[in-house]
Amino acid sequence: MTIKVILADDHPIFRDGLVASIEETGEFEVAGVGETAADAIRLAEEHRPDLALLDLSMPGGGISAAKTIVRAGTAKHVAMLTVSEEDGDVMEALNAGVAGYLLKGVSADELRRILKRVASGEAHITPSLAAQVLKLMQAAKSAEPNPIDTLSKREEDILRRVARGLSNREIATELKLQEKTVKHYMTEILSKLHARNRVEAAIIAHEAWRDQV
Known part of the structure; x- marks a missing residue:
């Protein structure tokens, strides 16, 4: 079964390459492409995708878009694809209901593998960020x-x-x-x-x- 995806990223060259990489094996269908948070929200409403893949730093903010999409239930799952390894960004994304947090250095094969798992209901965070998240969680729950x-x-x-x-x-x-x-x-x-x-x-x-x- 083909996994329907919408994606939003404000870098056209990267975005075009991302679409090609995702659709390469035929397992995914990119139903809509945008470059802003408003685009992502609109595309999710229009296509009701299995997965919304969002850039963190696009105009309007990927986390803002994720919150709206998750709250509205217009995509089954939301994943963030970003260059940011900042603790605050990771935690804010998780708090927004994002099921996947991936860094843009991931290979095409690994990206597709992770996206399939996220679309099936699994959660994923880039392993290099797990220790950072753990420290923040420990600080919040230490008492x-x-x-x-x-x-x-x-x-x-x-x-x-x-x-x-x-x-x-x-x-x-x-x-x-x-x-x-x-x-x-x-x-x-x-x-x-x-x-x-x-x-x-x-x-x-x-x-x-x-x-x-």
């Missing part, structure tokens, strides 16, 4: 008891596999569960950990269990 201790044995089993990078389907196969059952457990895990997505849950797991995951 709170560790919620990971509230997980059941089954929830812990699932979270350890999330921390290893397994998808819901892979976890279901490994634990001999139905995929919808794993999704239900993930909802409970995210709630207990006060995590917005799988990325945050995996980071919390790595910090709590260190080399045990």
